Amino acid sequence: MTATTVPLRKALNEGLRRALEDDPKVVLMGEDIGKLGGVFRITDGLQKDFGPARVIDTPLAESGIIGTAVGLAMRGYRPVCEIQFDGFIYPGFDQIVSQVAKLHYRTSGNVKMPITIRVPFGGGIGAIEHHSESPEGYFAATAGLRVVTCGNVGDAYTMIQQAIASDDPVLFFEPKRRYSEKGQLDPDAEAFPLYKARVLTQGTDATLLAYGPLVTTALRAAEIAAQEGRSLEVIDLRSISPLDLDTIAESVRRTGRLVITHEAPVFLGIGAEIAARITERCFFHLEAPVERVGGFSLPYPPAKLEEHFLPDADRILDAVDRTFAA
C-alpha cells in the first residue's frame, strides 16, 4: 500500500478495520456505530463489512457497554467500546474504575482486560454542554488503566491498533476537533512505540509539551515563536499513563524550560504531575519554574465562551514568555 493523504477520522477508521481483519476476537461496541457509522463516522462502513456481531450497536447505556465488554473479554474477546462523547462517559465510570481497571489485580492476574475505550474528547467545535470535556485525568489517576491520545493522522492509525493489541485496558482519547485535519497515512510505516512521547520539532530555548487536540496548536505556537527568534522544541506526549518522562527530561535538560498545555483544567491536571516529576528529575537544569497552560477551574463553558477557555497559541506563548522573565 502507498501513503495517502487522509483526514484523522479516516485514519482511525482504517486502523479499526485493520484490527478487525487481523484478529477475529476484536469486536466494536457502542451507540450508533453500526449503520450510522458513529456520530463522528469513525466506524463508517465497518458493520456492513464485518457484520452486526462484530460491530455491535448497543442500547444507550454506558455502564452496560463497559460491563458487557468485561464479560466479553473474559470470554476471550477484545472489545473496543465507543463512548459517544467525553461527557457521556460518567455513567460507565464505575465499571471502568472498579472492574476494568482492577480485575487483573483483583484476580491475581488470572483475568485480563484487553479492552479499548475510545473517547472523542475536548472542545473547540461549538457544541452544547457535556460534549467538549477533557476527563482524561480521572482515568490517568486510576491504577490499572492506560491512557493514550493521538495528535496526528499517522498516530491515529497505528495507536488505535496498538491499544487494541494491548492486554491491558486502554482509554483512547481522540481529539474530536481534529477529526477533519489531514495528514499522511502510510500503512507500511514502522509504528512508534505506544507509550513513548515524540519530539515533533527540535528546539533549543524551551520545551513545549502538548497532547491530543493541542498538538496542532503547539506546533502553530512554535512557528510564531520561530518568527520572533525563539526556538521551541515541541513534544507530543501521546501516552498520558504511563508517562514517558525520559523523553521529556532529556529535552528539558537541553532547553532548561518547560511549558505544558492541555484543555483540561490546570488544577490537578496531567501537567501538575509532569511538572512535579520533571522538577524532581531536572531541578538543576531548570532556568524557570515549569509553566502550565490549560482550562480554568470551572465546568466547560458555553460555546460562545470556549475560545477564552481553551489554550491557544497566544496563551501558550504568553507562558513561554513567563519562563524567560523568571
Add this chain to the structure above:
Amino acid sequence: MFDTDDLVQLVTESGERRTHPDFSPYVDDIDLPALRRLYEDLVVVRRIDAEATALQRQGELGLWTPLLGQEAAQVGSARALDADDFVFASYREHGVAYCRGVDPTHMLRLWRGSTHSGWNPFEYKMTTPAIIVGSQALHATGYGMGMQFDGVTGAVITYFGDGATSQGDISEAFGFAASFVAPVVFFCQNNQWAISEPVSLQSPVSIAARGRGFGVPSVRVDGNDVLAVMAVTRAALERAREGGGPTLIEAVTYRMGPHTTSDDPTRYRPASLDEEWKAKDPLARIRVLLAAEDAVDEDYLAQIKAQADTTAAVLRRGCLETVEPVPMSLFDNVYAEPHPLVDEERQRFAAYLDTLEGSH
C-alpha cells in the same frame, strides 16, 4: 410458566412433597439418594458458614458474609449447572462456590485480607466475589453474548440480591440480555433485607415483576426449597441453552443472620420475624421429608454431621495456615504488561525496605 408471581414450591415448610405442572418434571430424576446428596450439601454448606463466622469472631477473618438461611437457594441452583456453565457471583455465594468445587479454605482468603481473590475464576467457571453490588450481572451478560458469538450451547448464571435490583447495572443487564437474547439466568436471592433496608424499599412490586418489564420472563420460587430452586433453575438454563434468552429467578428466602459479621440486625428487624422464618428452614424440611420416606436414620444424620465437622476442621486449619503475602507482592498484577511507574515504585520500595533492619 414464567408469567405469574405464584410461588413455585415442591417441598412445603413441613416437608411434604408438592407437584407443579410445569416444574416438577425438571426434577423427576431426583430420587431419594439424589435428595440425600442435596441434603448433605445443605448441611456441609451451613457448617462451612458457621465455621467461617466463628473464625471471624476469633479475629482470623476481617469480615464474613453469612449465608445462614440461604443454603437451599444456593445449592439448588448450583447443582442445576453444568460444568461448562459460568457463574458470576455476588459476595455471599459460598454455597455455590462449594458446589463448584472451590476449596473452602480458598474462599476465606479474601475475607482474611490475604488476597482479593481466592481462586482462578476460569478453573471453576465461577468468578470471585463482586463487592460492587450488581456489577457482575453485566459481566455475565457480556460473557453470555460471547458464548452466542462463539456458537456454543451454554449458559451463564449470575447471582445478586434484592438490594442490587435497584442498581442501574441490573436494569442495564436485563435490557442488554433481553435485546441480545443472551443465555443468562439472573438469579436473585431475595433474602428480604439489604443490610437494614427491607425489600419493600427497593421495590413496590415483586422482583420478578421487574424482570418482566424488561422482557425477561420471570419466576418466583420458594428459595428455601432446594428441589423447587433446582427445578426452576434447570428450566431457565434450558431456555437459555435453546436460544430462548434470559430468565429471572426470584428466590424468596431470608437472611437468618447479619448482612456481614459487622452488622447488627437487632437494630432494624424484630426477632419475631426471624422466628417466623425459622419455621421455613431449608434443611429441616428436607430432613423431615427424607425421614418420612425412611431415607434417613440417626446413624446417617450422625455421619453427615461428622462429615461436615471434618470439612470445618480442615477449613479452620487451612485458614490458620494461610501463607500471607510478602510486602513486595503489593506491586504484582497491577498491569498485564510492563509499566514504568509500577516498576519505579517497586524498586524504590524495595530499596526502602532494604534500609530497614530485618524487614524482609
